[in-house]
Amino acid sequence: MDGLGLNASEQREFQARMERKQMKEFMNMFSGLVDRCFDSCIDDFTTKSLISRESGCVNRCVQKFMAGSERIGQRFSEQQAQMMNTPK
Numbered sequence: 001m002d003g004l005g006l007n008a009s010e011q012r013e014f015q016a017r018m019e020r021k022q023m024k025e026f027m028n029m030f031s032g033l034v035d036r037c038f039d040s041c042i043d044d045f046t047t048k049s050l051i052s053r054e055s056g057c058v059n060r061c062v063q064k065f066m067a068g069s070e071r072i073g074q075r076f077s078e079q080q081a082q083m084m085n086t087p088k
Helices: 008-041 052-085
Strands: none
Touching: 008 052
């Protein structure tokens, strides 16, 4: 048994559920990123491929999203550390 009182089979099931949940969250985030950047950057449907302006816009959009996500993760970690260090 582990710290949560789960046996080996329950631990495997719990791990599988967590992995499915993480994959679903990742796919939702990715889908949102695609929607946001597509809506913001793509407006010329006369060509099969991206024009340079659209390509640059998509690159900036993705970089900005990734930087924002990284910053949010950092702040979350900082707050978690602060909560762990706060006396009860």
